[in-house]
Amino acid sequence: MRVFISSVIRGFEEMRSAARQGIETLGHDVIEAEDFAASPQSPQCACLQEARDADAVVLLLGAAYGTPQRSKLSATHEEYLAVRENDKVLVFVQSGIEREPTAARFLADVRGWEQGHLTEGFRTPNELTRCVVRALHRFEVERATGVVDEAPLLARADEALKVEPKGSGSELVVAVAAGPTQALVRPAQLESRELAQRLAQELLFGADPLFEVAGWDNPQVVHERLVLAHKRGGLSVDGAGTVVVRQPAEPVWIKSGMRPILEEDVRDKIGRALRIAGRVLNAIDPTEYATAILPVVTLTNPNNWTTRSEYDANPNRLIVSRLFDYRPLHVQLTPAAVRRAVLLADASRLAEDFTALLRRQIKSSGFPPR
Numbered sequence: 175m176r177v178f179i180s181s182v183i184r185g186f187e188e189m190r191s192a193a194r195q196g197i198e199t200l201g202h203d204v205i206e207a208e209d210f211a212a213s214p215q216s217p218q219c220a221c222l223q224e225a226r227d228a229d230a231v232v233l234l235l236g237a238a239y240g241t242p243q244r245s246k247l248s249a250t251h252e253e254y255l256a257v258r259e260n261d262k263v264l265v266f267v268q269s270g271i272e273r274e275p276t277a278a279r280f281l282a283d284v285r286g287w288e289q290g291h292l293t294e295g296f297r298t299p300n301e302l303t304r305c306v307v308r309a310l311h312r313f314e315v316e317r318a319t320g321v322v323d324e325a326p327l328l329a330r331a332d333e334a335l336k337v338e339p340k341g342s343g344s345e346l347v348v349a350v351a352a353g354p355t356q357a358l359v360r361p362a363q364l365e366s367r368e369l370a371q372r373l374a375q376e377l378l379f380g381a382d383p384l385f386e387v388a389g390w391d392n393p394q395v396v397h398e399r400l401v402l403a404h405k406r407g408g409l410s411v412d413g414a415g416t417v418v419v420r421q422p423a424e425p426v427w428i429k430s431g432m433r434p435i436l437e438e439d440v441r442d443k444i445g446r447a448l449r450i451a452g453r454v455l456n457a458i459d460p461t462e463y464a465t466a467i468l469p470v471v472t473l474t475n476p477n478n479w480t481t482r483s484e485y486d487a488n489p490n491r492l493i494v495s496r497l498f499d500y501r502p503l504h505v506q507l508t509p510a511a512v513r514r515a516v517l518l519a520d521a522s523r524l525a526e527d528f529t530a531l532l533r534r535q536i537k538s539s540g541f542p543p544r
């Protein structure tokens with residue numbers, strides 16, 4: 175592939191060199207503004223054309239924004255706008271730095287783009303080289319497998335969500351189907367003690383532990399799914415990489431007899447479930463044959479939805495739209511499938527979107543009774 179490196183140049187030479195090293199490690203050709211020969215075009219026109227013609231664009235975002243051009247945007251920002259709709263932008267964001275205000279706004283623009291980008295963070299040149307190698311490999315695999323058909327992924331996610339709520343409480347269930355649909359785990363592997371132990375280690379002591387140590391049942395395979403069940407929820411995964419994370423929607427603590435569903439808690443729990451699903455997929459598919467994921471969220475018994483500030487102001491207020499036993503609320507994104515890397519790189523943004531979709535249904539005119 176021909177890969178264009180887009181970033182500020184002055185003061186960022188070491189990072190650009192690290193990106194070049196990652197690209198060349200995979201045998202691809204690097205396009206950089208420094209290499210352009212004299213031409214009738216202005217340098218910026220030549221850069222924009224090369225960015226459009228490239229097979230992939232590696233966008234490096236650091237502390238500096240760059241010198242504004244006639245458009246009042248930096249050259250890097252102009253290059254990004256020229257290619258962002260082509261689904262070929264790989265974004266690498268330097269962390270642990272203080273950004274110029276214009277650089278921070280540019281980063282927000284990139285992260286807010288509706289189609290989303292494959293984004294990774296880095297701190298050092300060596301880390302950036304590894305990130306570029308990993309991201310370009312993933313990009314190549316995605317190009318080779320083509321467009322993922324959402325229909326079978328959505329069917330798998332919906333099937334995995336067919337669970338009944340436990341008792342009278344409200345449950346938050348996040349299902350993530352990996353695609354293209356294929357066998358990622360052999361039946362014998364699904365029953366292996368090693369896989370169960372690895373997933374249990376992640377749920378108990380990983381970056382996003384699901385529940386406390388006490389209360390877990392022994393792992394078992396039920397209906398072709400490896401199930402790690404807890405008295406308050408649990409996790410399951412099948413051979414195709416459909417991961418389901420179940421948690422109570424209501425907080426453990428309450429100030430009164432009411433059982434609120436706090437919007438902020440829902441958002442945080444969805445984000446945690448998505449990150450857990452991402453790590454489970456990394457455990458069962460480390461070579462990333464699955465390049466896309468389709469997440470869906472269900473909320474059962476959606477009574478008494480409120481914000482934390484509303485609840486603190488009046489903890490005895492019960493908020494319901496109808497006194498019915500509601501069908502579970504079910505939400506998905508549009509488009510429903512996104513890049514697999516989003517699970518770990520941008521789970522918080524996905525969680526915000528899912529929470530907004532649930533809120534809209536909660537605040538609507540009501541729900542059909544069962």
